[in-house]
Amino acid sequence: MTLEHPSTHALSGWGRSVHRSSPVRRPTFDGGLVEAVLAEPRITVRGAGKSYGDAALPNGGIVLDMTSRNRILSFDQREGVLIVESGALLRDVIDQTLSLGWKLPVVPGTERITIGGAIASDVHGKNHPGAGSFGRHVRWLALLRSDGNIVQLSAGQDADAFWATIGGMGLTGVILHAAIQLQRVDTGWVVRNRRRTRSLDETLEAMQSLAARQELDPERHVIAWLDAHAPGASLGRGIVDEFYGASTLDLPGSVAPYPEARTAAARNRRSLPGPGLVSRATIAAASAARWHLSRSANSQLATLRSALCPLDRADSWPAAFGRRGLIQYQFALPPDELDVVRAVLVFLGTHGMTPALATLKTFGFDSAAPLSFPIPGWTLAVDLPARWVHGTLRPVDKLVAGAGGRVYLAKDAVTDPELIPVMYPRLASWQRTQRRLDPSQRWSSGLAERLGLLT
Structure with a gap:
């Protein structure tokens, strides 16, 4: 199969303070994804594009859009273990599992981000003191490396690579799918x-x-x-x-335990003129x-x-x-x-x-x-x-x-790059693992270049 030419799109983060025009590829199957990776010398992995700044924007090269790979592969309703492709939105997961008495244990301020983005950013919710961040609930993940090899990672299987990918801002490889441990709930309501x-x-x-x-x-x-x-x-x-x-x-007798989902479709409203x-x-x-x-x-x-x-x-x-x-x-x-x-x-x-x-x-x-x-x-x-x-x-x-x-x-979008090693004292350790996972030095982003994360 011949790899199609990428199409060019105008991209920005959710905050709309940074904009890029870039070629974008949207492969839907593993073979096409590996082929796309091996064909490009410089790649930025992108999910739903909800990072505020330039974390999912390129600084040259192409963008690999993962949102077409959005299937829920399996769900063990007894144990609450979900296996899901990285392009699925948290909203998709919640739609499928909440009415069955299970929920994602960590949800940030939006359910419109992808599973891959949640892992790569190690997102947190409003319950961090008890639940921790998203990566704590990832049992294992499948990662496509820049050399075309696919590896399965977990806390017990190449732990350095696993933890470098969690919170690694998409710079260790392409997360293909992951197993997430969900949490039981009695209802879809809170007090x-x-x-x-x-x-x-x-x-x-x-x-x-x-x-x-x-x-x-x-x-x-x-x-x-x-x-x-x-x-x-x-x-x-x-x-x-x-x-x-x-x-x-806690619910009045007339209230159903799991309210009907009424999630409105996201609308990309145009920015108002001037200030x-x-x-x-x-x-x-x-x-x-x-x-x-x-x-x-x-x-x-x-x-x-x-x-x-x-x-x-x-x-x-x-x-x-x-x-x-x-x-x-x-x-x-x-x-x-x-x-x-x-x-x-x-x-x-x-x-x-x-x-x-x-x-x-x-x-x-x-x-x-x-x-x-x-x-x-x-x-x-x-x-x-x-x-x-x-x-x-x-x-x-x-x-x-x-x-x-x-x-x-x-x-x-604005931090002084000289202070990043001070703020993240384990950066050098992460960089060593990142170089091992990315021997072809393909992965990049505007954020990585601006802050010198890969140097």
């Missing part, structure tokens, strides 16, 4: 408890008390929205949401309104999917930031570095960069994966108009690195 706080100290205190419960219960999810525009002592006041799995006893709708004035007004209109409340029912995946109700969010898009800057800090959270919020405010969105979560434990993002402690994510940034976050990079923290590679 939400909400607390409104009046200061950053109160927010942090509330989250610390909830983290202790999360460590004992992998189904307990916690996230805080912070008002980064509030003045003085009110800075960092917020809304702390805790969700936990609802049992059938869009996000400005200092609109951020201030929206932040004040959100805090004042929210109230503390307990025992409210919500669907599991709506609670865990708020981004899927925000198709227009990147478009609102205008033609230059948004930057999400997310970093993690050790547990005793809470002062850095306050320092970053103060820095952004005094430099005219109050975030349009700021969310805080707790992390529970480290991973064996050298490039995995979560470390024990805290993670703050802030959404900023890309037009505001222009290198102005370098002092924040230094604050984070100096505190023993790190940025999230899957969302990065």
